[in-house]
Amino acid sequence: MRVDVVKVGNSRGIRLPAAVLKQCGIGTTVELEVQNNRIILKPVHTPRQGWALAFKRMAQVGDDQLLIPDELDHELLEEWNAD
DSSP states (O other), X not given: OOOOEEEETTEEEEOOOHHHHHHHTOOSOEEEEEETTEEEEEXXXXXXXXXXXXXXXXXXXXXXXXXXXXXXXXHHHHHHHOO
């Protein structure tokens, strides 16, 4: 796909189609890199992005399973305590 480079104030910019942004998971901020005369744009993901929605869904379904079992394997603990 070819896009035009347009003047934006004292800089230049390109317009990216919404479908391309969606496909790449790009929101309002990107990470820009230059490697071997190529411009690379990467989506920026904030830490814990999506956690709020995951917790909301978990609460609705009633899924409160722990990722770590309630009871620990005592034999495994003995291996850790072995000197």
